[in-house]
Amino acid sequence: MSNKIIFKDFETLVPMVKDRWTPLYLEHGRLEVDNYSIKWISSNGEIIQVPVAMLSCIILGPGSTITHAAIASCSKCNTPIIWCGDDGLYFYAFGVNVNERCKTTKRHIQMSSSKENIETICRRMFKIRFPDIDTKDLSVESMRGLEGNRVRNSYKELSEKYKIPWVCRNTNGVFGIDVDDLNLSLNILNYHLYSLCLSVILTMGYLPSVGFFHADGKVPFVYDIADLYKLELTFDIAFSTYVSARYNKDLLIQNFSEKVAEFKLLEKIPKHLNELFK
Numbered sequence: 609m610s611n612k613i614i615f616k617d618f619e620t621l622v623p624m625v626k627d628r629w630t631p632l633y634l635e636h637g638r639l640e641v642d643n644y645s646i647k648w649i650s651s652n653g654e655i656i657q658v659p660v661a662m663l664s665c666i667i668l669g670p671g672s673t674i675t676h677a678a679i680a681s682c683s684k685c686n687t688p689i690i691w692c693g694d695d696g697l698y699f700y701a702f703g704v705n706v707n708e709r710c711k712t713t714k715r716h717i718q719m720s721s722s723k724e725n726i727e728t729i730c731r732r733m734f735k736i737r738f739p740d741i742d743t744k745d746l747s748v749e750s751m752r753g754l755e756g757n758r759v760r761n762s763y764k765e766l767s768e769k770y771k772i773p774w775v776c777r778n779t780n781g782v783f784g785i786d787v788d789d790l791n792l793s794l795n796i797l798n799y800h801l802y803s804l805c806l807s808v809i810l811t812m813g814y815l816p817s818v819g820f821f822h823a824d825g826k827v828p829f830v831y832d833i834a835d836l837y838k839l840e841l842t843f844d845i846a847f848s849t850y851v852s853a854r855y856n857k858d859l860l861i862q863n864f865s866e867k868v869a870e871f872k873l874l875e876k877i878p879k880h881l882n883e884l885f886k
Contacts, residue, residue, distance in 0.1 A: 625811050625878050628664040630865045631690075631803045635669030641677040661685040664874060665807030670694055679703065688810045690803055699799070699826065702806060702816070704710060712813035714830075715885045720818050729820045732884050736836050754820065755835070762839055766847040789855035790846060796857060797842035797864055798834065804868065805833045808877040812886075841867055 637650040639658070648656045649670065660666070660682055667690045668674065674689070682689055689703040714794070719725045731743040734751045736756070743751065759777075767774035778791040787795070806827060809816050819828025821835070845863050853859050868874070 611853070613704075623781045625664065625671060625808050625874055628874055629659075629662050630868050631665035631667050631800065631807065632658065633800075633861070636671035636673055637673075637677045638665070639668070639672065639674040641675065641681055646678055646681055660668060660687050663687055664811075665690060665803050667692055667803055686811055688807045690806065692799070692803075699802075700706065702810065702827075712811060712881075712885065713815060716815045719885060722819065726820050729884055733821065733832060733836065734879060736883075748821070755821075764842055766843060770847045770851050772847060772850060789803070789851050791808075791859055792855055793846040793850055796860055797846055798838065800861060800864055801834045801837065801842055802830050804873060805837075805877060806830045808881070809833065812878060812881060814881060819836050833877065837871070837873060837876075840871060841873065875882060 634648055637648055639646060639648050642657070645656070646658045646660045648658050650656070658666075665688050666682065669692055677684075679689070686741060691700040693700065694696055719729050727748055730748050730751060731746070734741070734743050734746070734755070737755065746754075763774050763777065766772075772790065774790075777794070778787045779795060780787055806816055808875070814829065816830050819832050822828035822831040825831065827836040841864065845860065845867055849856065849860050849863055
């Protein structure tokens with residue numbers, strides 16, 4: 609599919625998910641339309657042209673505003689928008705493009721409508737993470753337990769690899785409670801991974817609020833999908849960046865973006881979603 613953007617009679621030709629870039633985080637400024645493009649005007653007057661159709665998602669932080677026309681342009685380009693708090697640690701809302709083809713939405717609803725179908729999706733998710741384990745006789749709770757063990761062991765292994773003391777996981781940073789720099793790094797990286805997964809889920813017409821392994825929170829299905837990639841994309845980056853710079857948000861996001869491109873995440877998420885709901 610061509611990457612060229614054409615605005616004509618409100619019809620838009622936009623790139624596929626796999627061809628898009630990682631999310632763009634913006635704060636303290638204004639996003640508005642400039643002729644047929646979108647521009648960001650920062651609080652200090654700097655103007656940046658935003659290639660909205662090439663972005664997988666736009667994340668708007670504190671002090672940011674967006675015009676109605678800019679929202680309409682993002683919708684035409686099928687580019688989701690996420691509103692978040694300071695450092696991306698508070699999730700407030702997301703903008704959903706009206707999906708013209710509801711096949712994936714109906715399939716999502718169908719597979720969440722019975723215990724048997726939910727178990728089928730959970731087993732397929734588990735198989736992506738543990739391809740060598742037979743899931744036929746495993747309950748959802750058993751699979752949750754195995755996944756929990758994998759995560760705890762991963763933290764221990766990374767602690768030994770990078771010679772960093774590790775006590776426990778602390779996600780309370782999202783609620784304004786003090787956490788150590790390493791946990792704060794993990795929180796930020798996980799948030800950006802959630803944003804990427806959310807952008808693909810919305811673009812393809814799935815339902816972020818209907819989860820399978822996860823049931824709580826605003827976007828449990830996003831947590832389901834993000835768990836497929838956390839070990840490769842957030843854990844090691846948090847520990848390795850901490851070694852060189854402790855908590856450094858800009859460096860974390862830069863390292864994460866490079867890893868996402870290397871990992872080809874935006875190609876893998878659509879592929880895995882299709883496998884889950886086949």
